[in-house]
Each structure stands twice: as structure tokens, then as C-alpha cells.
Amino acid sequence: MYNAQPETANTEGISLHELIKALQKAHQLVVYRGLLQDHVVKSYLCLLEALISYPPAVPTINNAYHDFVHNLIMKETPGKWPDAWQRYLVSAILADENPFSRQAEHVSFQEISPNLIEAARHDLACLQQMFQTSSRSIRKVAIERMSREMENCDSISLLSWEAMSSGQDSPVDSMVLFNSDHWENDIEAVAAYYRAHGTGIFQRFHAFRWEKRGDEGCLTGISRPDAVNPGELIGLQRQREALETNTRYFLAGLPASHVLLYGPRGTGKTTMVKSLLNAYSDRGLRIIELPKQHLSDLPAIFNLLCNRALRFIIFVDDLSFEDYEVDYKVLKTVLEGGIERRPDNVLIYATSNRRHIVKEMFSDRAAEEMHGGDSVQEKLSLADRFGMTITFPYPSERSYLEIVRGLAARYHIDLSDDELVKRALQWEKSHSGPSGRTARQFVDHLVAEAGLKRGKQK
Numbered sequence: 001m002y003n004a005q006p007e008t009a010n011t012e013g014i015s016l017h018e019l020i021k022a023l024q025k026a027h028q029l030v031v032y033r034g035l036l037q038d039h040v041v042k043s044y045l046c047l048l049e050a051l052i053s054y055p056p057a058v059p060t061i062n063n064a065y066h067d068f069v070h071n072l073i074m075k076e077t078p079g080k081w082p083d084a085w086q087r088y089l090v091s092a093i094l095a096d097e098n099p100f101s102r103q104a105e106h107v108s109f110q111e112i113s114p115n116l117i118e119a120a121r122h123d124l125a126c127l128q129q130m131f132q133t134s135s136r137s138i139r140k141v142a143i144e145r146m147s148r149e150m151e152n153c154d155s156i157s158l159l160s161w162e163a164m165s166s167g168q169d170s171p172v173d174s175m176v177l178f179n180s181d182h183w184e185n186d187i188e189a190v191a192a193y194y195r196a197h198g199t200g201i202f203q204r205f206h207a208f209r210w211e212k213r214g215d216e217g218c219l220t221g222i223s224r225p226d227a228v229n230p231g232e233l234i235g236l237q238r239q240r241e242a243l244e245t246n247t248r249y250f251l252a253g254l255p256a257s258h259v260l261l262y263g264p265r266g267t268g269k270t271t272m273v274k275s276l277l278n279a280y281s282d283r284g285l286r287i288i289e290l291p292k293q294h295l296s297d298l299p300a301i302f303n304l305l306c307n308r309a310l311r312f313i314i315f316v317d318d319l320s321f322e323d324y325e326v327d328y329k330v331l332k333t334v335l336e337g338g339i340e341r342r343p344d345n346v347l348i349y350a351t352s353n354r355r356h357i358v359k360e361m362f363s364d365r366a367a368e369e370m371h372g373g374d375s376v377q378e379k380l381s382l383a384d385r386f387g388m389t390i391t392f393p394y395p396s397e398r399s400y401l402e403i404v405r406g407l408a409a410r411y412h413i414d415l416s417d418d419e420l421v422k423r424a425l426q427w428e429k430s431h432s433g434p435s436g437r438t439a440r441q442f443v444d445h446l447v448a449e450a451g452l453k454r455g456k457q458k
Contacts, residue, residue, distance in 0.1 A: 014132075014133060014134075014137035014138070014140070014141060016051070016052050016141070018129075018132070018133065019048050019051055019052050019133060019138075019141065020048075020052050021129055022048060022129045022130050022132070022133050023045060023048045023049065023052070025125075025126035025127075025129040025130065026041075026045055026126065026130055028122075028126050029123050029126055029127070030119050030122065030123055031098050031099060031100045031116070031119045031120050031122075031123045032093065032096055032098060032120075032123040032126075032127065034096060034097075034098060035092055035093070035096060035127075038092055039071050039074075039075065040068070040071045040072055040075050040088055040092070041089075041092065043064070043067050043068040043070075043071045043072075044068055044085070044130070046064050046067070046068070047061075047064040047065055047067075047068045047138065047142075048133075048138075049064075050063075050064040050065075051064075051138070051141055051142060051145055056145040056146065056148065058146045061142055061145055061146055062146065065139075065142050072084055072085060072088060075088065076088075081178055083134045083135045083136070084135055085133075085134065085135045085138075086131055086134055086135070086178070089127065089130060089131055090131070090177050090178065093124075093127060093177070093190075094190070094193055094194075094197070094203065095199065095200060095203045095204050096199065096200070097199045097200030097201075098199075099116060100112070100116050100117070100119070100120040100191075101194045101199040101200075102199060102307075103116060104190070104191035104192075104194040104195055104199075105194045105195055105198055105199050105308065105309045105310075106307050106308065106309055108195075109188050109191045109192070112191065117187060120187055120190075121184040121187050122184070124183035124184045124186070124187060124190070125182075125183060125184045127183065128177075128180075128182075128183040128184075131177075131183075176189045177190070195309055196284070198284075198286075198308065198309065198310045201219060201221050202286060202308065202310055204221060205221030205222060205223065205286075206225060206227075206277055206281040206285075206286055206287070207221075207222040207225035207227075207277055207286070207287050207288075207289070208220060208221055208222060208286065208287070208288045208289065209222060209288070209289045210288060210289065210290045210291070210294055210297065210301060212294060212297075217294065217297045217300055217301075219288065219304070222289075225274070225277055225287075226274055227274060227275070227277040227278040227281075228271050228272075228274045228275040228278060229275065229278060230244075230275045230278065230279055231410070232271070232275075232406075232407065232410065232440075233268060233271065233272055233275060234402060234403045234406035234407065234436075235395070235399050235402050235403055235406075235436075236268050236272065236392070236436075239261075239268075239272060239390050239391075239392060240272060240275075242388070242390050243259060243261070243272055243273075243276070243349075243390060244276070244279070246259060246388055247276055247280060247285070247313075248280075250311055250313075250347055251280060251283050251284060251285060251311055253344070256347060256387075257347075257386070257387025257388040258335055258347055258348045258349070258350075258385070258386045258387050258388070259347070259348075259349045259350070259386060259387070259388045259389075259390060260319075260350050260351075260352060260386035260388070260389045260390070261273065261349070261350070261351045261352070261389075261390050261392065262351075262352050262353075262389055262390070262391055262392065263353070263391055263392025263393065263394070264353060264392070264394045264435070265353055265432075265435070265437070266432060266435030266436055266437030266438060267392035267393070267394060267395065267435055267436055267437075268392060268436040268437075269351040269392050270317055270318075270351055271436070273287070273313070273315055273317075273349050273351065274287075276313065284309065284310045284311050285310075285311050285312075285313065286310050286311070286312050286313070287312070287313045287315050288301070288312055288313070288314050288315065289315050289317070290314050290315065290316050291316075292316060292318070292319060292320075295316070295331050298314070298331070298334045299334070301314065301346075302334075302342060302343050302346060305343055305345065305346050306343040306345070306346075308345060309345075310345065311345050311346075311347075312345060312346045312347075313346075313347050313348070313349050314346060314347070314348045314349070315349050315350070316331075316348065316349075316350040316351075317350075317351050318351060318352065318353070319350040319351065319352045320352055320353065331348075331385075332385055334348070335348065335385035335386065348386075350386070394435070395434050395435050395436060396434065397425075397434050399434075400424070400428060400434030400435065400436075400438070400439055401421055401424060401425075403436055403439040403440075404420065404421075404424045404439045404442060404443060405417070405420065407439060407440065407443040408420055408443055408446065411443060411446075411447050413443065413446050413447070413450065414450065415446070423442075423446075424439070424442055427441075427442040427445070428442070
């Protein structure tokens with residue numbers, strides 16, 4: 001029970017009674033109750049408790065208000081909706097992982113449990129009450145409550161956080177919740193959002209890294225993935241078309257293959273895989289980078305990803321094994337041969353500088369082992385388990401210069417062709433030879449050189 005004065009109403013139309021109601025509704029959450037553990041939401045509730053307490057305690061209100069603003073700034077959500085708190089709350093709702101959002105992601109709305117739908121409807125109505133207490137209205141109430149207890153009202157200054165809109169597009173900007181009068185009636189639209197964008201960490205990030213913390217493995221979201229523009233893959237049209245075709249089959253739910261991208265270093269294998277994120281993340285593609293030393297965690301990763309509507313590529317970069325390493329056997333079993341079925345929404349894409357991945361020694365062919373040929377075949381069979389192998393040839397000088405010219409044009413490098421070719425050839429001789437990576441490094445150097453020159457001219 002709260003000792004509050006419900007008669008007060010401010011010019012924004014929010015009364016203490018409505019703040020009490022918002023606080024009560026928050027504690028009635030069932031399906032979305034996990035939101036109460038969110039730092040921003042917790043500080044919001046603490047602020048409401050401070051505002052409705054009677055008599056008002058100025059230091060408590062002041063501290064609760066600025067603590068909330070701090071937490072909101074630390075978790076700022078980009079978007080065009082002008083109110084930072086309302087934008088954050090909708091983002092948190094759409095990213096929340098709970099029984100309703102998980103079912104909505106995996107099955108059609110008609111297949112979701114009716115009881116679960118009703119519980120979610122109830123929670124959306126509660127959350128809308130919290131949404132209606134906007135940034136401006138709460139700040140107005142805080143100033144009014146503090147003014148009554150202070151003789152010099154001019155000394156009251158509370159930071160406004162309403163203007164924290166970035167002006168950038170955000171996945172939540174087009175959601176019906178922002179302009180809806182009855183959130184509980186929008187339950188099907190919310191379910192459709194989960195179906196299209198996923199939930200939890202998979203809704204917030206498009207790229208991930210598998211990491212070990214002690215004996216436990218976990219996914220870490222990558223907030224700034226190196227999503228390469230496919231247009232920068234010059235001279236690799238055949239390879240790009242093969243990989244993208246397989247990926248489109250995968251995204252459409254059609255049979256698709258695990259892919260081994262093989263070729264010398266610097267030929268664009270890794271770059272091509274990263275470019276898929278830029279091209280297909282809006283169609284439900286997610287990429288998980290898996291270090292080679294954690295291949296034994298593949299079964300655990302499969303368990304984590306199954307029953308998700310999104311599609312996942314597990315990316316293993318620079319895959320190769322020395323002759324004494326045996327982790328390749330785990331990968332062989334996962335690719336083909338294990339008793340456990342691989343989830344339909346997961347593929348493995350790997351890059352390697354070795355065609356046969358596992359280092360083969362001449363001693364493997366010696367007659368020391370009665371069936372030495374079996375050892376050789378076991379090592380060679382790993383590459384065969386990939387349904388598709390895409391070969392990246394080492395660039396010739398001609399193809400190297402083609403890449404240089406293409407990148408130079410993309411970045412508007414102001415050099416004559418003769419000068420560009422001359423410097424490009426000088427660069428590759430003093431670096432790693434003609435390759436896509438060398439071309440990229442050379443053009444990056446030219447971009448930096450031009451930028452420094454422009455800076456000196458100012």
C-alpha cells in the first residue's frame with residue numbers, strides 16, 4: 001500500500017494515481033516477468049516508488065531520477081521514436097525471451113497454446129500502462145513533487161532525456177505497439193515480429209562468437225560485425241554465385257550443403273562468408289564464429305539452435321589439423337555419420353588453405369601399419385563430408401590489378417591508371433604477393449594517404 005496523494009495531476013495528464021497503477025501493473029506481469037530484472041526497468045520502478053511516496057523525499061526522488069537516466073543512457077536504443085523510455089521498453093518487449101516469444105518464433109500463431117496467448121495479452125496490457133508514463137510526464141511529476149518540499153523552486157533542475165532519439169532506423173520503429181491504443185489486441189502482430197526476427201540474443205545481434213568461460217560455452221553477440229559489402233568481392237563472381245545460391249536454398253528451407261572454401265591465403269574466402277551477413281541478415285540469417293579448438297562443442301551448439309525459426313551458419317575460419325590432432329573426427333561425425341540428426345536450420349561453412357584439411361605425412365603411407373591406407377583415407381574423408389567445395393585460385397598479376405582497380409574506383413582514388421598500376425605492383429612486391437588481401441591493404445593505404453593529404457590542406 002502506498003501513501004500517496006492521488007489528487008495531483010500535471011499538465012501532461014499523468015497523475016500519481018496513474019503512476020501507482022503503472023507500478024502495480026508491472027508487478028502483475030507473468031509471461032514477461034523477466035523484464036523486471038532488466039536494469040532500466042528496475043530503476044524505472046524505483047523511480048515510480050520514490051515519486052508516489054508521501055511525504056515526498058527530495059534526495060530520494062533526485063537520486064532515483066538520475067539513476068534511471070544513467071541506466072537508460074547506458075542501454076540507449078537507437079530509433080526515431082522521440083521518447084527514450086518508451087523506445088527502450090518496446091525494444092525490451094520485442095527482445096524478451098519467454099515461453100510465448102519462443103513458441104511464436106518457432107510455430108504459427110494458431111499453434112500457440114491459447115492459455116499462453118491469453119497470458120501474453122494480459123501482460124501486454126500491463127506493459128502498455130508502463131509505456132504510457134512517458135519521459136516527459138515522469139520528469140514533470142518529479143519536478144512538481146520536489147518543488148513542494150523546497151523553498152527555492154528555481155534550484156530544481158532535472159536532466160531531460162527525451163531528446164535521446166538517434167534519428168536512425170530501428171527494427172522497432174515500424175511496430176504497431178507505438179501507435180496502438182490496445183496492445184492486447186496486437187498480440188498476433190507481436191507474434192509475427194518474433195517469427196521474423198527471433199528472440200533474445202538472436203533478435204539483438206546478427207553475428208556471434210562461441211566462447212568458453214571455464215568449462216561452459218556460450219554465445220557472445222558481436223555488436224559491430226565486419227559485414228563486408230558483396231560489391232567488394234571483385235573477380236570472384238563464380239565463387240560468390242555458388243556460395244550465395246547454396247545460402248538462398250538454405251534460407252528457403254530447401255536442401256543445402258555444408259561448404260568448404262579452399263584456396264591460398266588472402267584470396268577472399270573469409271571475406272566472402274562475412275559478406276553473406278550484409279546480404280541476408282534481414283532474411284533471417286545469423287552467423288556464429290566457432291574457433292577450431294572448440295569444435296567439440298558442436299553438439300551443444302546444435303541443441304541451442306534447434307527449434308529456432310532463424311537460420312544459422314556456423315563459420316570455422318582457417319580450418320586445418322596437424323597429423324597428431326584428432327578433433328577433426330568430431331567434425332566428421334557432425335557433418336555426416338553421427339547418430340544424432342543435425343538441425344535443419346544449421347549449416348557449417350569452413351575456410352581452409354589445405355585441400356584435404358588434415359595434414360598428411362609420407363609416414364602415413366608407410367607399411368608400419370598393417371592397414372595404413374585406412375589412416376590415409378580417414379584423413380582425406382573429412383573434406384569429402386562437405387557437400388560443396390568452392391576453390392579460390394591464387395590471383396595472377398592481371399586479376400590482382402583488376403581487384404586494385406575495382407577497389408580504387410569504389411573509394412574514388414584520384415590516380416591515373418598508369419600510376420595506380422605502378423604503385424600497386426611495387427606494393428605487392430614488398431608485401432605478400434598478388435592477392436585480394438594485398439589489393440585491399442594497398443587501397444586502404446591509398447585512402448589513408450588521401451585523407452591525410454586533405455587534412456593538411458585545410
